[in-house]
Amino acid sequence: MTQQTKKQFQKPEMTVEELQHALFEANQQLRMSNLALQEQEAMKNEIFSNISHDLRSPLTALSSSLEYLLSLEDFTKEQAEPYLNLMTTKVQGLGKLINDIFLLTTLENASHSLTLTPYPIGVYLEEVFFLYDADPSFSDYPLTLDLPLDFPYEVLLNPENFLRLLDNLMQNAKKYSVPGSSIVMGATIDSSNKEVILFVQDHGIGIPESLTSKIFQRTYTVSDARTPGSSGCGLGLSIASSIATLHGGYILCESKEKEGSTFYVHLPLYNH
Ligand SMILES: Nc1ncnc2c1ncn2[C@@H]1O[C@H](COP(=O)(O)OP(=O)(O)OP(=O)(O)O)[C@@H](O)[C@H]1O
Ligand SMILES: [Mg+2]
Numbered sequence: 001m002t003q004q005t006k007k008q009f010q011k012p013e014m015t016v017e018e019l020q021h022a023l024f025e026a027n028q029q030l031r032m033s034n035l036a037l038q039e040q041e042a043m044k045n046e047i048f049s050n051i052s053h054d055l056r057s058p059l060t061a062l063s064s065s066l067e068y069l070l071s072l073e074d075f076t077k078e079q080a081e082p083y084l085n086l087m088t089t090k091v092q093g094l095g096k097l098i099n100d101i102f103l104l105t106t107l108e109n110a111s112h113s114l115t116l117t118p119y120p121i122g123v124y125l126e127e128v129f130f131l132y133d134a135d136p137s138f139s140d141y142p143l144t145l146d147l148p149l150d151f152p153y154e155v156l157l158n159p160e161n162f163l164r165l166l167d168n169l170m171q172n173a174k175k176y177s178v179p180g181s182s183i184v185m186g187a188t189i190d191s192s193n194k195e196v197i198l199f200v201q202d203h204g205i206g207i208p209e210s211l212t213s214k215i216f217q218r219t220y221t222v223s224d225a226r227t228p229g230s231s232g233c234g235l236g237l238s239i240a241s242s243i244a245t246l247h248g249g250y251i252l253c254e255s256k257e258k259e260g261s262t263f264y265v266h267l268p269l270y271n272h
Pocket of ligand 1: 100168172173176202204205206207215216220221222233234235237238261
């Protein structure tokens with residue numbers, strides 16, 4: 001009898017029951033992976049369809065305004081002005097959307113990393129705050145900077161990129177509030193002295209508690225926000241979240257409907 005045939009008659013390492021069990025487990029795992037893939041595919045399709053919708057609707061408004069203006073034999077500046085203003089807004093919205101899609105894909109590219117340098121976060125926040133304080137589009141929203149007098153902490157920062165994160169939070173704070181409602185920007189240190197926590201707080205419409213983590217998903221908008229006229233595409237918070245991740249941090253949201261929301265950005269403290 002050859003060596004090989006001998007081997008065939010050796011006692012199997014697993015009993016039939018054990019083999020059946022292993023097969024069952026493997027099958028279960030395959031089914032779970034398949035389900036996860038199907039979910040991912042459905043999410044991708046939804047994102048694609050939301051983005052297509054957000055690209056198509058301003059184009060429709062643009063082409064019908066153009067068609068209307070071209071159909072007139074003659075028109076005065078006053079007659080054309082509302083259409084030109086509408087077209088400008090739509091073109092700006094399209095530009096923002098295209099920039100956001102580009103930024104998000106760049107940030108989510110696995111090989112992407114940011115150049116980070118140690119930065120005194122209190123000084124940085126003051127600089128950013130004064131940008132908004134001087135911004136006429138925020139003039140109807142009383143702004144407060146809530147920063148301890150002595151805040152000597154440093155974090156690793158890409159100042160330009162981090163401004164995109166804060167800007168998304170500040171624009172949301174304004175967009176989802178009514179004029180006259182105050183917005184607070186601030187920073188604090190966590191109790192274990194390991195993280196700096198930046199926050200943006202508004203007193204606007206708020207978010208149902210069950211949705212405070214969903215809003216970070218790409219193109220997710222709380223249903224009534226995705227209404228005609230709302231310029232939100234649901235990319236701002238996913239961009240903010242990717243930027244926080246690239247800084248070694250994360251964002252949390254606390255909110256109460258009709259009372260307002262606070263977004264907390266946790267960043268690791270830089271130790272020399
Ligand atoms: N401060 C806030 N108050 C209430 N709802 C908010 C606030 N910030 C975000 N949301 C909700 O979360 C959703 C996702 O926010 P996100 O910033 O990602 O998208 P967006 O503001 O709709 O569009 P954009 O891509 O222009 O930022 C918003 O559509 C809104 O429903
Ligand atoms: Mg937004």
